[in-house]
Amino acid sequence: MLEQVLELLKGAGVYAWEVTDEKTEGWEFYFIRHALDQNRAKAVEHISVKVYQHIGEASIGAAEAEIHPSATPEEARRLVERLKAQASLAPNRIYTLRGPDAAHAAHRNSAGVDVPSIAKDFLTTLASLPETETEDLNSYEIFVSAVTRRFVNSQGIDVTETYPRSMAEVVVNARSGREEIELYRMYNSGSCDAAGLRRNLERTMAYGRDRLRAAPTPPLGRADVLLSTDDVLAVYRYFAARLDPSMVLRQLSDWKLGVPIAEDVQGDRVTLTALRELPNSSRNRAFDAEGAPIRDLVMLRDGVPEHYLGGRMFSAYMGLEDSFMPGNLAVSGGSRSEAELRQGSWLEPVEFSDFQVDPMTGDIFGEIRLAYWHDGERTVPVSGGSISGNMHALLGELRLSAETVQYDNWRVPALTRLGGVTVTGIES
Amino acid sequence: MKAPFSPYLLGIRDGLARLIALLERDYDYVSALAADSVGLAVNISQHAKAVRSETMTTERGVVFRVWKDGLYSEYALNEFDPARPEAAYAQIRRALDAQMALLRATGTQVYETPKLPDKPLTLFVEKETEQLPETADVGALVAALTAISDRGMTLYSRVIECMASAQSTHISKLFLSRNRDLSQSYVYSEGTVAAVVMEHGRNQVGYESLSGLGGPELFAGLAEKLDKAVQTAVELLSAESIEPGEYEIITAPEVTGLIAHEAFGHGVEMDMFVKNRALGKDYIDKRVGSEPCTMHEGALCAEDVTSYAFDDEGTLAGDVTEIDRGILRTGICDALSALRLGVEPTGNGKRENFEHKVYTRMTNTVFDSGDSTLEEMIASVQRGYLLEGMESGMEDPKHWGIQCIIKLGREIVDGKLTGRVVAPIIMTGYVPDLLGGISMLSRDRQVFGSGGCGKGHKEWVKVSDGGPYLKTKARLG
Numbered sequence: 001m002l003e004q005v006l007e008l009l010k011g012a013g014v015y016a017w018e019v020t021d022e023k024t025e026g027w028e029f030y031f032i033r034h035a036l037d038q039n040r041a042k043a044v045e046h047i048s049v050k051v052y053q054h055i056g057e058a059s060i061g062a063a064e065a066e067i068h069p070s071a072t073p074e075e076a077r078r079l080v081e082r083l084k085a086q087a088s089l090a091p092n093r094i095y096t097l098r099g100p101d102a103a104h105a106a107h108r109n110s111a112g113v114d115v116p117s118i119a120k121d122f123l124t125t126l127a128s129l130p131e132t133e134t135e136d137l138n139s140y141e142i143f144v145s146a147v148t149r150r151f152v153n154s155q156g157i158d159v160t161e162t163y164p165r166s167m168a169e170v171v172v173n174a175r176s177g178r179e180e181i182e183l184y185r186m187y188n189s190g191s192c193d194a195a196g197l198r199r200n201l202e203r204t205m206a207y208g209r210d211r212l213r214a215a216p217t218p219p220l221g222r223a224d225v226l227l228s229t230d231d232v233l234a235v236y237r238y239f240a241a242r243l244d245p246s247m248v249l250r251q252l253s254d255w256k257l258g259v260p261i262a263e264d265v266q267g268d269r270v271t272l273t274a275l276r277e278l279p280n281s282s283r284n285r286a287f288d289a290e291g292a293p294i295r296d297l298v299m300l301r302d303g304v305p306e307h308y309l310g311g312r313m314f315s316a317y318m319g320l321e322d323s324f325m326p327g328n329l330a331v332s333g334g335s336r337s338e339a340e341l342r343q344g345s346w347l348e349p350v351e352f353s354d355f356q357v358d359p360m361t362g363d364i365f366g367e368i369r370l371a372y373w374h375d376g377e378r379t380v381p382v383s384g385g386s387i388s389g390n391m392h393a394l395l396g397e398l399r400l401s402a403e404t405v406q407y408d409n410w411r412v413p414a415l416t417r418l419g420g421v422t423v424t425g426i427e428s
Numbered sequence: 429m430k431a432p433f434s435p436y437l438l439g440i441r442d443g444l445a446r447l448i449a450l451l452e453r454d455y456d457y458v459s460a461l462a463a464d465s466v467g468l469a470v471n472i473s474q475h476a477k478a479v480r481s482e483t484m485t486t487e488r489g490v491v492f493r494v495w496k497d498g499l500y501s502e503y504a505l506n507e508f509d510p511a512r513p514e515a516a517y518a519q520i521r522r523a524l525d526a527q528m529a530l531l532r533a534t535g536t537q538v539y540e541t542p543k544l545p546d547k548p549l550t551l552f553v554e555k556e557t558e559q560l561p562e563t564a565d566v567g568a569l570v571a572a573l574t575a576i577s578d579r580g581m582t583l584y585s586r587v588i589e590c591m592a593s594a595q596s597t598h599i600s601k602l603f604l605s606r607n608r609d610l611s612q613s614y615v616y617s618e619g620t621v622a623a624v625v626m627e628h629g630r631n632q633v634g635y636e637s638l639s640g641l642g643g644p645e646l647f648a649g650l651a652e653k654l655d656k657a658v659q660t661a662v663e664l665l666s667a668e669s670i671e672p673g674e675y676e677i678i679t680a681p682e683v684t685g686l687i688a689h690e691a692f693g694h695g696v697e698m699d700m701f702v703k704n705r706a707l708g709k710d711y712i713d714k715r716v717g718s719e720p721c722t723m724h725e726g727a728l729c730a731e732d733v734t735s736y737a738f739d740d741e742g743t744l745a746g747d748v749t750e751i752d753r754g755i756l757r758t759g760i761c762d763a764l765s766a767l768r769l770g771v772e773p774t775g776n777g778k779r780e781n782f783e784h785k786v787y788t789r790m791t792n793t794v795f796d797s798g799d800s801t802l803e804e805m806i807a808s809v810q811r812g813y814l815l816e817g818m819e820s821g822m823e824d825p826k827h828w829g830i831q832c833i834i835k836l837g838r839e840i841v842d843g844k845l846t847g848r849v850v851a852p853i854i855m856t857g858y859v860p861d862l863l864g865g866i867s868m869l870s871r872d873r874q875v876f877g878s879g880g881c882g883k884g885h886k887e888w889v890k891v892s893d894g895g896p897y898l899k900t901k902a903r904l905g
Contacts, residue, residue: 027527030785032703035539036531038764041523042504042783044489065481068488069507070436082481089567090470090477116530123534139703169884171705182705182826186885219672250475251588254629313476353831353856354822360624360631367831367856369824386831386854386905392630424672424905 001069001076002047006152008080009049014087015060016052016097018153020289021045026145027119033137034127045069051083052097059091095316099155103293107286113146113164113191121192122168129198135205138171138182144192157291164190165282170201174208181211183351188408190280207350210381211370217347217385218373219425224397225387226341226348227416230407231355231366235416236331238391239272241359243299243307245314245323252360257305262395267419268334269303270398274326275411283327283409292324299326303395330411334400338415341401347423348372349387362391364421384426394418430554431643433613434464434600436488443510444490444604450517452606457495457543459605461740463782464488467597468561468644472573474581474589479566483595484880485890489782492520493741498540500764501527504783542767548607551744553737555614559643561596569594569644576651580623583658586665588631589624590658594647603742610742615643616733616890618878619650625661634660634817634835637878639892641731660817660835667836667851672905676812676840677855678805678897681874683815683834685893688793689881690821690830691859692716692723692750693893696759697776697788697825697883702768706825708759716756717863722796723751723895725760727775730792732892733877734778740786741777748774751863762788780887787883795895798869805868805899806840813837813904814845815853818876828859837904854905862902870897 002021009017028040050064063086067076122142131137143166150160172183183204187197227235242261247253255261260269276294277284288294290312299307308320315323348371349355355366367386372379397419405414444460451458467483489506503520573592580590596617603610622635636653640646679687692708700706708716717723727736727745738744741763749757761769762777765788778789806814817835824830836851877892 026783027523028785029527029531032539035537036499037539037541038500038502038785039524039527039531040502040504040785041527043519043523044504044506044783046506061477061479063479063481066486070488079481086479086481086566089570090472090479092477116526120530120534123530123536127534127536138705167886169886171703180826184884246476250473250624251626252624252631254626353824353829354820356820356833360633361852362630363852365833365852365854367822367829367854369829384856386856388852388854388905422672422905426903 001067001071004073004076005047005049005067008077012051012080012084014051014084015054016154018050018097018290020048021150023148024145025115026143027115029119029123029142031140033139049083051080051087053084053087055088055091058094060094061087061090061092063087092313093317095313097153097155098157098290098292098312100157101293103286104157104159107159109160109162112162115144115146118164118166118191119144121194122166125192125194125197126168129201134176135172135174135208138173140171141169143167151287151291153291159287159291161285161287163284166191168197172201172204172208174205174212176212179212181208183208188282190282190284193280207370211351211383214370214381214383217368217371217382217423217425220347220423222420223423224344224346225418225421226346227418228348228414229350231352232412232416233407233410234355234357236272236329236410236412238357238359238362239270239300240329243305244310245308245318245320246310248308249314249317255305259305260303261305262303265303265396267397267399270300271298271302271332272300273298273330273332274309275328275330278328278406278409278411281328281409285327288325288327294324294327328409331400331413333402333404333413336399336402338401338403341399341415341417345376346374346417357391364389364391385424387421387423389421394420429557431557431560431598431613431615433554433611436464437462437600437602440508440510441602441604443508443513447513447516448604448606450513451492451494451520454521455494455496457546459493459603459742460490461782462490462602463600465597465599466562467595468564468566469593469595470566470569470573471591471593472570472577473591474577477570479570483597484888485597485599485781487781491782495543499538500541502785541764544763544767546605546607549610551610551737553612555641557615557643558645560615561598561644564596564644569647572647576621576654580621580654580658583655584625584662586625586627587623587658588626591622592650594619594644594650596644603738605742608742610738612737614641614736616641617643617646618733619647620878621650621654621657623658623661625665627665632661632664634658634664637876639733639877641735663849664836664851667849670837670850670853670904674901674903676809676899677902678809678812678814678899680814680816681894681896682818682876683832684795684895684898685876686818686821686832687862688723688795688895689790689891689893690823690832691863693725693790693793694823695825695828695859696750698759698761698769699765699788700825701759702765707828708756708825711756712758714756715754716860717751717754718866719754720798720869721751721754721863721866722749723794724748724796725750725790725793727791730794730875730892732792732875733890734791734892739775739777740779743773743775743777746775760788760790762786778889780889784887787887789883789889790881790891792875793891793893794873794875795869795898797871797873797896800868800870802870802897805870805897806845807843808868808899809840809843812840813850814840815855830859830862831856855902856905857903862900865900866898868899872896
């Protein structure tokens with residue numbers, strides 16, 4: 001079907017077109033405790049087509065749809081005709097799609113992915129964790145896929161990439177007497193990082209033990225908050241979103257190139273870098289979803305925006321010809337060690353109901369399921385209450401550890417300290 | 429008009445039946461769920477306009493479920509030649525046999541489950557709609573949404589962006605097994621208007637939405653939502669922070685729906701009972717709310733985005749009374765969990781799409797109405813807030829903890845709205861306390877279906893929820 005679609009588009013007489021053909025072979029295993037609840041497999045292909053049409057001299061419109069591999073030639077022809085008609089109805093400012101360059105010419109697709117082998121690694125790793133009488137796995141789900149993605153456009157780009165994509169969802173139980181709690185984890189990766197998975201789940205079991213003996217979170221008013229788990233990604237996604245051309249052009253972000261994002265900074269200034277590769281990331285790609293080559297590039301250096309990065313349309317509007325949608329991102333470590341950042345009093349939430357940072361308003365929220373409260377002398381596990389604040393106000397009081405840690409497609413400081421966060425205890 | 433059932437599914441039906449017969453040589457139960465759902469999505473803003481023939485639930489593909497020796501296995505594909513079912517049979521066997529070899533090699537034990545009963549049933553349902561997304565007048569829709577976006581920019585000087593979006597999906601699904609032959613076709617639609625305002629470098633967003641069982645004709649109601657969306661955004665610019673504490677609250681219907689969804693939606697999904705992940709299992713026929721508190725769940729108990737005739741396992745849609753005057757009566761259940769628990773399935777087995785596994789999922793989750801007016805409810809509050817606008821929620825079925833992010837609160841003192849607005853608000857608490865504190869419910873009720881619901885942090889499906897204005901007590905921060 002793909003070749004038929006390409007032929008139809010080449011003869012369609014449209015301003016431009018793009019096709020993404022993604023083939024996935026996936027294996028899935030679902031467990032209750034360590035007994036297999038269900039096994040699943042899939043072999044699917046998704047062909048997405050986007051057609052652009054001129055609307056007058058200065059505008060183009062676009063329409064997109066999936067053409068199913070089971071479509072008949074007549075269905076495919078009718079769908080392309082419909083896309084042509086729809087594309088002429090929704091005018092946007094004119095821009096051109098990206099064409100091929102040296103990166104496309106030099107690209108060679110990598111070898112295939114061994115799905116059964118990766119699946120075996122997950123199965124054996126999760127079956128052999130050091131569970132105890134009071135901490136164990138309630139259930140888990142394993143997803144392993146081999147993805148082959150081909151992107152073709154009317155400007156001459158034609159690139160294919162094959163890569164692994166995996167995910168493990170794990171629910172951990174911890175109990176004390178009749179009381180039992182659960183902790184939820186979702187691990188995305190390329191293939192199975194057995195050592196990392198084991199390390200993280202052992203730590204999760206320790207959190208479970210502590211949550212069972214946690215005291216109510218005291219009403220602290222304002223306190224310094226330490227983030228040492230992957231919840232911190234919500235904070236750093238805020239930075240990436242504020243540097244997206246679609247946010248900047250629409251004034252949803254007021255961050256300007258060369259202008260510090262915050263004044264009177266008492267803590268560390270953030271450096272954010274787009275990376276083409278991180279070890280075992282599920283997002284290691286040579287090209288983004290629109291065929292743009294991905295490269296290492298500093299977006300924010302010491303709190304000053306250097307490059308906006310994002311999708312083609314808004315990048316083109318801003319004259320950013322070499323922009324791309326980053327897959328992997330890294331936040332550089334700060335000037336102090338983890339141990340130094342743990343000086344004084346702090347609250348370290350390690351389990352939230354759902355920690356959120358709104359990229360548009362900067363509001364942060366999270367209900368605390370487990371935190372460690374350190375009053376300067378001793379550390380106690382606490383539970384309940386919430387933290388809240390706004391990133392605009394917190395940017396001046398952000399401190400980053402020198403040590404870094406990787407969570408799938410992000411490498412970030414192992415410890416991030418936010419100053420002056422509102423902490424609502426459950427005794428208030 | 430009737431939403432016509434997919435010609436594609438009619439065309440592959442006999443081929444699927446032949447493939448099921450082939451698989452029955454090797455497996456003791458075989459079924460197929462085939463989907464061919466088409467849609468239209470139009471998104472308009474001041475800076476970008478887009479037309480797509482895809483929505484969250486458009487799909488075309490087939491998933492086969494087989495059972496042997498106590499184990500259910502599934503295989504999903506989207507390239508099927510009905511004239512050559514033998515090819516798909518070989519493909520399915522090859523993959524599942526390879527999986528079984530790995531499972532044997534790793535010494536994996538099976539969680540044994542009985543065979544589905546496969547009671548005989550034939551059903552063909554085409555629900556009513558005025559329009560279809562695949563034949564909608566896209567030009568007129570683009571023009572209408574553009575007019576909304578343009579008008580939004582004129583309503584207040586500090587509006588920097590105004591978005592209007594509309595999505596409509598025509599669902600067609602076919603469930604086939606040896607004894608069941610079920611077909612359904614229906615259309616649902618949803619739309620949103622959102623305004624972004626900026627002042628002193630700070631942004632605020634106000635939005636309003638609509639949804640329902642029906643086609644693009646529903647979008648005629650979007651324009652009248654715009655003023656409220658802009659007004660909310662503007663109010664948020666001058667909103668104050670709330671002083672954390674416990675308050676009397678009145679929840680607007682969309683917030684009531686969020687509570688229903690998070691409190692006793694996820695909390696009584698019975699696949700969680702199988703895994704011992706939900707406290708609700710131990711509270712059947714016990715009090716979990718106050719006397720005025722009654723809650724329903726089911727595809728039949730409202731007409732909205734998930735009001736289907738049968739679920740993704742071929743179980744007929746239901747209407748379950750989960751909480752009856754404060755007493756938890758039952759949960760909701762998919763077919764395999766029902767077998768494991770020894771109960772009847774409730775028609776709540778749903779997949780994100782044909783590629784995904786079935787889980788117990790919500791459909792329409794709604795509180796029943798009461799006999800008060802909103803005015804009476806406000807007059808009864810000494811010090812509290814009227815909470816409006818839902819942002820998101822998260823539950824903890826194991827402990828009945830609940831977190832709701834709410835757009836804003838309107839202060840009430842001595843039975844009167846003071847005009848003071850606080851935002852944003854995080855409402856947290858213990859579900860039985862929250863429901864146990866319900867003292868008044870309004871006579872009217874609304875249902876909302878413009879969002880999606882995940883299980884954990886994945887498996888996104890359409891749901892709707894709602895209810896009346898509801899008065900209770902909660903911790904706000």
